[in-house]
Amino acid sequence: MKILLTGAKGQLGQALQRTLTAHAVTAYDHAQLDITKLTNVRDAIYAMYPDVVINAAAYNNVDGAESDPLSSYRGNALGPRNLAVATATAGIPLLHVSSDYVFDGASTRPYHEFDRPHPLSAYAASKLAGEDAVRELNPKHYLVRTAWLYSAVGKNFAKTICALAQQQSEVRVVKDQIGSPTYVPHLATAIATLISTQAFGTYHFANQGAASWYDLTCALYRQRGITTPVQAVTTPEFPRSAKRPAYSALMTIQDPTILLPTWEEGVVAFAKAISEGKGTV
Ligand SMILES: NC(=O)c1ccc[n+]([C@@H]2O[C@H](COP(=O)([O-])OP(=O)(O)OC[C@H]3O[C@@H](n4cnc5c(N)ncnc54)[C@H](OP(=O)(O)O)[C@@H]3O)[C@@H](O)[C@H]2O)c1
Numbered sequence: 205m206k207i208l209l210t211g212a213k214g215q216l217g218q219a220l221q222r223t224l225t226a227h228a229v230t231a232y233d234h235a236q237l238d239i240t241k242l243t244n245v246r247d248a249i250y251a252m253y254p255d256v257v258i259n260a261a262a263y264n265n266v267d268g269a270e271s272d273p274l275s276s277y278r279g280n281a282l283g284p285r286n287l288a289v290a291t292a293t294a295g296i297p298l299l300h301v302s303s304d305y306v307f308d309g310a311s312t313r314p315y316h317e318f319d320r321p322h323p324l325s326a327y328a329a330s331k332l333a334g335e336d337a338v339r340e341l342n343p344k345h346y347l348v349r350t351a352w353l354y355s356a357v358g359k360n361f362a363k364t365i366c367a368l369a370q371q372q373s374e375v376r377v378v379k380d381q382i383g384s385p386t387y388v389p390h391l392a393t394a395i396a397t398l399i400s401t402q403a404f405g406t407y408h409f410a411n412q413g414a415a416s417w418y419d420l421t422c423a424l425y426r427q428r429g430i431t432t433p434v435q436a437v438t439t440p441e442f443p444r445s446a447k448r449p450a451y452s453a454l455m456t457i458q459d460p461t462i463l464l465p466t467w468e469e470g471v472v473a474f475a476k477a478i479s480e481g482k483g484t485v
Contacts, residue, residue: 205227205228205254205255205256205399205400206227206228206230206252206253206254206255207224207227207228207229207230207254207255207256207257207258207399208230208232208248208249208252208254208256208257208258209221209224209229209230209231209232209257209258209260210232210237210239210257210258210259210260210261210283210287211233211234211239211259211260211261211262212231212232212233212236212260213233213234214260214261214262214264214358215353215354215355215357215358215359215360215388216260216301216353216388216391216392217231217233217260217261218355218357218358219355219388219389219391219392220258220260220392220395220396222389222392223389223392223393223395223396224392224396230252230254232248234261239259239261239279239282239283239284239286239287240278240279240282240283240286241286242286242289242290245286245287245290246290249287249290249291249294249296250290250294253294253296254296255296255297256296256297256298256299256399257287257291257296257297257298257299258299258395258399259283259284259287259298259299259300259301260301261279261283262279262280262283262301262331263275263276263278263279263280263327263330264327265327266305266325266327266444266446266448267444267445267446268445269325269326269327269330269446270325270326270327270445270446271445273326273329273330276326276327276330277330277333279330280327280330280331280333280334281330281333281334281337283334284298284300284334284335284337284338285334285337285338285341287300287338288300288337288338288340288341288342288345289341289342291342291344292341292342292343292344295344296344297342297344297345297346297399297402297404298338298342298344298345298346299345299346299347299348299395299398299399300334300335300338300345300346300347300348301348301349301350302331302332302334302335302347302348302349302350303327303328303331303349303350303351304349304350304351304352304383304384304410304449304452304453304454305323305324305325305327305328305331305448305449305452306321306322306323306328306331306332306335306349307319307321307322307323307449307452308321308322308323308324308449309324309448309449309450309451309452310322310451311451312451314384314414314453314454314455315408315452315453315454315455316408316454316455316456316457316458317349317405317406317407317408317456317457317458318457321335324446324447324448324449325446325447325448326446327446328446335347335406339406343404344404345404345405346398346399346404346405346407347405347406347407348391348394348395348398348406348407348408348409349406349407349408349409349410349454350386350391350408350409350410350454351383351384351385351386351410351452351453351454352383352384352385352386352410352420353386353388353391354385354386354387354388354470354474355387355388355389355474355477355483356474356477356478356482356483356484357482357483358388361417361420362385362420362424362471362474362485363483363484363485365377365420365421365424366424366425366428366430366478366485367485369425369430369432370432372432373432373433374432374433374434374435375421375432375433375434375435376434376435376436376437376441376442377416377417377418377421377434377435377436377437378416378417378418378436378437378438378439378441378442379416379417379418379419379436379437379438380416380438380439380450381416381417381439381448381449381450381451381452382414382415382416382450382451382452382453383414383415383416383449383451383452383453384410384411384412384413384414384415384452384453384454384467385411385415385420385467385470385471386409386410386411386464386467386470387411387465387467387469387470387471387473387474389473389477390411390464390465390469390470390473391409391410391464393464394409394462394464395409397462398459398462401459403459405458406458407456407458407459407462408454408455408456408458409454409456409462409464410453410454410464410467411464411465411466411467411469411470412455412463412464412465412466412467413453413466413467413468414451414453414467415467418434418436420467420471421434422434423467423468423471424471424474424475427471427472427474427475428475428478428479
């Protein structure tokens with residue numbers, strides 16, 4: 205397949221380029237293609253008429269969005285809207301990526317694709333607006349919600365918390381937020397399968413199971429042989445600008461044949477990648 209990929213330098217953008225080697229991928233980073241510019245988006249898409257467009261670009265500053273919601277809406281709503289407009293005109297499928305944060309966390313079981321979103325923050329509202337635009341404007345859409353992404357490359361919680369262990373005598377981590385930590389290469393593999401199905405719709409792709417940030421930290425430290433003590437704290441003890449859902453674990457009922465490994469297997473794969481020098485902390 206001919207694939208146009210946006211957000212090439214992000215965590216997912218990089219993993220997709222490593223995964224989609226059987227396809228002809230043209231990858232654009234932010235400087236090469238700003239998805240908030242409709243003319244540029246149209247020019248890039250119509251220059252190659254790809255078989256599918258994958259949008260891995262996003263504004264991901266969850267706390268920053270509270271003070272700068274317009275930047276969040278530009279990256280997460282206007283950008284996907286532009287991609288949906290340009291792809292729909294040419295009948296090209298669009299795969300867009302959204303977030304577990306579109307849910308409010310009131311659930312006591314993992315969220316599936318037919319649960320109703322209710323965003324709590326400006327970032328989450330902008331991601332939901334992006335979903336709505338894609339659904340409304342291009343019927344040939346794959347909308348993939350994922351969660352708590354980390355990989356050996358890029359900026360993410362797993363790398364930050366491993367680096368902190370070298371700088372602090374003790375690390376404090378929130379225990380009352382539960383989600384689905386997801387190792388990005390596992391997500392990239394699932395996306396590679398999905399794009400050839402032509403089964404358009406919304407999908408929840410995350411590593412299986414649920415964990416708190418505290419659980420994830422303990423598992424990362426165990427795998428990496430880090431002995432720095434980890435202290436569990438509550439959300440009010442660790443105030444942030446943006447409200448996060450207390451519970452946002454994801455599950456899929458849409459396509460149970462495309463299941464990601466468990467979150468613990470994600471941690472093992474991450475530690476292996478770091479020890480093999482495929483990234484640094
Ligand atoms: N990270 C998570 O924990 C998480 C959780 C749930 C869902 N998601 C979603 O998963 C997807 C992939 O996330 P990720 O972690 O791979 O993100 P990432 O590492 O932050 O990468 C996003 C990329 O998008 C680029 N970008 C930002 N604005 C752009 C624009 N207007 N035009 C073109 N490129 C732009 C960024 O470039 P610059 O850095 O140069 O701006 C960056 O390279 C996103 O849709 C994200 O919302 C992420």
